[in-house]
Amino acid sequence: xxxxxxxxxxxxxxxxxxxIGAINHxxxxxxxxxxxxxxxxxxxxGLLGAALAxxxxxxxxxxxxxxxxxxxxxxxxxxxxxxxxxxxxETRRRA
Numbered sequence: 001x002x003x004x005x006x007x008x009x010x011x012x013x014x015x016x017x018x019x020i021g022a023i024n025h026x027x028x029x030x031x032x033x034x035x036x037x038x039x040x041x042x043x044x045x046g047l048l049g050a051a052l053a054x055x056x057x058x059x060x061x062x063x064x065x066x067x068x069x070x071x072x073x074x075x076x077x078x079x080x081x082x083x084x085x086x087x088x089x090e091t092r093r094r095a
Contacts, residue, residue, distance in 0.1 A: 009067050045078070
């Protein structure tokens with residue numbers, strides 16, 4: 001892979017993370033939040049979803065082929081929702 005291929009792949013991954021984060025914001029009816037926050041939630045969700053699904057041997061729900069990767073969008077969205085639930089539980093406990 002060339003440097004251009006790697007940069008394009010990275011931009012596509014950030015775009016997918018942003019879309020997952022935006023969908024998560026819409027599910028929680030959150031009007032506030034930045035694009036950076038949506039991308040961060042999408043990235044954390046993707047990592048958390050894959051970390052939960054892979055060891056359990058769960059099938060990939062919806063995948064997006066990006067280069068040689070197959071991004072598990074369903075588990076990324078699930079992981080984003082779980083991460084928001086965990087953050088909300090922690091902030092309510094502190095309040």
